[in-house]
Amino acid sequence: MNNVEVSMGLIAGAGDSRSYCMEAIELARGGEFDAAKDCLAKAGEAMVETHDVQTQLIRDEVAGTGGPVSLLMVHAQDHLNLALIMRDIAEEFVAVYEKLKNLEGKECSS
Numbered sequence: 001m002n003n004v005e006v007s008m009g010l011i012a013g014a015g016d017s018r019s020y021c022m023e024a025i026e027l028a029r030g031g032e033f034d035a036a037k038d039c040l041a042k043a044g045e046a047m048v049e050t051h052d053v054q055t056q057l058i059r060d061e062v063a064g065t066g067g068p069v070s071l072l073m074v075h076a077q078d079h080l081n082l083a084l085i086m087r088d089i090a091e092e093f094v095a096v097y098e099k100l101k102n103l104e105g106k107e108c109s110s
Helices: 003-029 033-063 071-109
Strands: none
Touching (some): 003 071, 033 071
């Protein structure tokens, strides 16, 4: 794979993960917590291969066999980091929405 293909693969994998995270937040907002957690799991799965590619790029660079760093690769790394942060935030949103729903249920039954 050349640098452009690797970069585009990173962007695509990160984009898939980010999309699952946004879907998880929306599902949680609607009270569909099991479906939201399924989306979070899918987001994690989408990141496994992408993260493995990034790890290999780092190993190659440390070994002195890495290719040139292009603006496209920097852009791909930005997407990857955003997706990782988004997954953490989405997990928190799902937990907060679930807790809020549980608290609302307790208030209604009082």
